[in-house]
Amino acid sequence: MKRTFASLTPQEGLHVAIFIEERNAEIYRNFAEMFAQFGDPDSFDISLAFREMSSEESRHSGRLQQRYSERYGNRPCSMTEDNISDLIEVPNLHSTDIFSPRDRDHTLPRDKAFVVALAAESSALDFYRGLAETATDPELRAFYQEFVEMESQHVSWLAPRVARVQQRQAG
Numbered sequence: 001m002k003r004t005f006a007s008l009t010p011q012e013g014l015h016v017a018i019f020i021e022e023r024n025a026e027i028y029r030n031f032a033e034m035f036a037q038f039g040d041p042d043s044f045d046i047s048l049a050f051r052e053m054s055s056e057e058s059r060h061s062g063r064l065q066q067r068y069s070e071r072y073g074n075r076p077c078s079m080t081e082d083n084i085s086d087l088i089e090v091p092n093l094h095s096t097d098i099f100s101p102r103d104r105d106h107t108l109p110r111d112k113a114f115v116v117a118l119a120a121e122s123s124a125l126d127f128y129r130g131l132a133e134t135a136t137d138p139e140l141r142a143f144y145q146e147f148v149e150m151e152s153q154h155v156s157w158l159a160p161r162v163a164r165v166q167q168r169q170a171g
Contacts, residue, residue: 002085005130010140013131014068015077016084017147018061020127024120025057027091031113046113053117053154060150067143086127091120111165118158125151 008016032050035043128151132144 002083005084005086005127006134008079008084008131010135010137011068011072011075011077012079013135013140013144014064014071015079016081017128017131018064018068019081020124021057021061021064024091024124025054025061027120028054028057028117031091031117035113050113050117056150056154060147071140086130091116114158114161115165118155118162121151121154121158125155 005013028050032047032054035047035050037043125148128144128147132141132148135141135144
């Protein structure tokens with residue numbers, strides 16, 4: 001039976017958060033590699049941005065794993081994001097999306113990556129905000145609040161890039 005974020009125990013919330021951060025780090029690493037293949041300066045800048053995001057997600061995962069170990073030791077947890085009914089956005093961009101020509105809304109293929117990343121980071125922000133709001137343990141609430149602040153920074157970094165994409169489409 002699928003559950004909501006709000007129904008997760010602190011152990012389950014930490015466990016799911018680790019999976020999310022690890023998954024997103026790998027996806028952003030793949031985005032970086034795809035953009036590096038273009039070879040032009042703009043693509044290298046985009047590749048670097050996604051490499052930085054991947055590193056940041058890996059650091060988040062490490063902090064979460066450390067916290068999990070401190071609180072729960074080696075105690076197993078079988079909860080995964082597949083067991084959660086609330087949507088946790090997956091940054092999903094196929095190479096065909098990047099290498100194809102502009103689509104009908106005139107979005108440049110490379111701009112799609114920032115749109116996808118913003119949706120994923122916004123979803124992660126909502127996830128951590130939900131955990132922070134429902135955590136009854138003050139230490140855990142403060143820990144999740146740190147992640148709310150970090151994900152807010154990601155959203156703040158990506159939002160202007162997506163806004164520029166949208167302005168180009170409107171103009």
